[in-house]
Amino acid sequence: xxxVVTVMLKEGVLDPQGKAIGHxxxxxxxxxVGEVRVGKRIELDLAENDPEAARKSAEDMGSxxxxxxxxxSFKVEIV
Amino acid sequence: xxxxxxxxxxxxxxxxxxxxxxxxxxxRPRMIWHKETVLEGIxxxxxxxxxxxxxxxxxxxxxAHSPIMPAIHEHARRGGxxxxxxxxxxxxxxxxxLPGALLRNAGLRxxxxxxxxxxxxxxxxxxxxxxxxxxxxAPMAHGDGNYFASAETLNRLEGEGLVGFRYVTxxxxxxxxxxxxxxxxxxxxxxxPNLRVLGLMPHPEDLVDPLMGGTxxxxxxxxxxxxxxx
Numbered sequence: 001x002x003x004v005v006t007v008m009l010k011e012g013v014l015d016p017q018g019k020a021i022g023h024x025x026x027x028x029x030x031x032x033v034g035e036v037r038v039g040k041r042i043e044l045d046l047a048e049n050d051p052e053a054a055r056k057s058a059e060d061m062g063s064x065x066x067x068x069x070x071x072x073s074f075k076v077e078i079v
Numbered sequence: 080x081x082x083x084x085x086x087x088x089x090x091x092x093x094x095x096x097x098x099x100x101x102x103x104x105x106x107r108p109r110m111i112w113h114k115e116t117v118l119e120g121i122x123x124x125x126x127x128x129x130x131x132x133x134x135x136x137x138x139x140x141x142x143a144h145s146p147i148m149p150a151i152h153e154h155a156r157r158g159g160x161x162x163x164x165x166x167x168x169x170x171x172x173x174x175x176x177l178p179g180a181l182l183r184n185a186g187l188r189x190x191x192x193x194x195x196x197x198x199x200x201x202x203x204x205x206x207x208x209x210x211x212x213x214x215x216x217a218p219m220a221h222g223d224g225n226y227f228a229s230a231e232t233l234n235r236l237e238g239e240g241l242v243g244f245r246y247v248t249x250x251x252x253x254x255x256x257x258x259x260x261x262x263x264x265x266x267x268x269x270x271x272p273n274l275r276v277l278g279l280m281p282h283p284e285d286l287v288d289p290l291m292g293g294t295x296x297x298x299x300x301x302x303x304x305x306x307x308x309x
Contacts, residue, residue, distance in 0.1 A: 013227060014261065016187045065144065068137055068173065070180045071227060 001046050003058035007067045007074045008039035042066055051078045080307035082108035082123040085151070087142045090129035090166065092282065099284035100125070103300035113145040122307045123160045124151055126167030128220070128282060138181060138223045139169035148174055160204060160307065161276040165221055168268070168278035177269055177278045178236070179228030181221075185261025189222040194281055195257065196267055197247040200240055203274045208302035214251045215295040217281035219260075224280040226262035226269075236269055243277055244268035 009015050015037050022036035044061070048054040058076040067074040082100045084093050093110065100108045100123075109121070113131075118124060132141035142148075155161050155176055163171040171177045184190055193216050198209040209215065228236070236242050245265040246258045258265045260280070268279035283296025 014182065014185060014225070016183050016185055016261075020187055065140065066136070068140070068180055070172070070178075070229075071182065 001048055001051060001054040002079050003044045003046055003054055004077045004079055005042040005044065005058055005062050005066050005074055006039055006077070007042065007062070007072050008037060009071055010073050013071050054078050080104050080122050080304050081106070081120055082125060083111045083118065083121045084108050084125045084127055085111050085113055085147055086127075087113045087129070087131035087145060087166075087170075089131045089133050090127055092128035092165065092284065095282070096125055096127045096164070096284045099287040099296065099300045102287055102297070103304040111147060113142065113147050116146050116150055118147070118150040118154050121154065121159070123162060123303060124154055126151075126161070126163040126170050127284075128165030128167060131166055131170065134166075134223070137169075137173065139166060139171075139173040142166075142170045143173035143175075152176065155271070155276055158273060158275055160303070162205065162303075163276075163278045164282055164284065165219075165224075165280055168280055169223065171276065171278045176276055177271060178232045179226055179269070181223050181280070182225040182227045182261075183223050184221070184225050184259070186259070189220075190224065190259055191218075191220045192259075193217065194219050194259065194267075195247050195249050195251075196244045196281060197251050197253075199242050199245060203243070203270065203277075204306035205270075205274075205277045205299060205303060206243065207306055208298035212251065214247060214249060215283075215298075216249075216286060216293060217283050217296055218285045219281040221260070221280060224260040224262065226260075226266040226280070228263065233263055233266075236266075237264070239272060241270045241272065241274075242266055242268075243270050244279060
């Protein structure tokens with residue numbers, strides 16, 4: 001099964017990359033862009049065939065390595 | 080003082096650290112490869128600066144799970160001394176040995192320049208050869224040195240006197256301009272509750288000899304050598 005883990009900085013944590021991208025979009029003439037946040041997408045090929053077990057496994061990976069829960073949150077999708 | 084420097088792949092400041100420790104103690108520190116699992120007869124473990132595992136995922140994220148790390152946790156649990164500088168500080172936070180995290184510098188730029196640090200408390204084994212409130216110069220070289228922690232954690236650090244060093248002007252004032260990486264409350268270094276684990280973003284080991292342009296960082300190593308002399 002494939003799991004997609006999306007890691008984002010938590011609300012309230014400064015995201016200078018997002019700010020820089022938002023600024024550049026404004027320079028390019030794109031209007032109406034509010035806050036821009038940047039995250040990471042991590043795709044995992046898992047040997048597991050049971051979706052729930054795959055989800056549990058990916059969530060364990062998320063909390064132990066893929067995300068730093070002090071500053072980031074993550075979500076898992078099984079695809 | 081018996082010191083050991085842990086070498087992770089991608090680390091590049093281990094020899095600078097060895098020079099600083101040898102100048103202070105007269106002994107060459109042990110170099111420990113990160114795949115080793117035992118730390119014996121060591122008073123001070125140093126996690127040096129560099130780019131462990133290429134800073135992939137997050138700075139220090141892989142190193143925090145290296146085979147040597149359980150022995151470092153055990154060393155700290157027994158009250159052993161640990162110094163993490165730059166990437167070493169990032170590794171200590173990733174490993175949960177110190178609270179908070181080091182984010183991307185607020186201005187997004189890699190900062191390679193001198194900064195000024197104020198000694199927030201001199202009554203520790205690390206800062207004993209400085210004076211309270213003393214300002215000293217230290218080189219910094221990092222892209223992710225922006226110290227972040229929750230307001231609750233910051234208040235606890237301040238309340239318990241665990242903020243060791245802050246970014247200040249040359250005259251010791253806490254200003255935003257002196258805080259180039261955007262760290263919360265100008266924090267450059269923090270201690271564990273027992274004051275035996277120090278994480279520090281700038282590099283005192285790179286100013287320990289007049290040939291390096293100054294000796295502002297030397298008191299840190301001399302202080303450690305004196306405190307841990309046995």
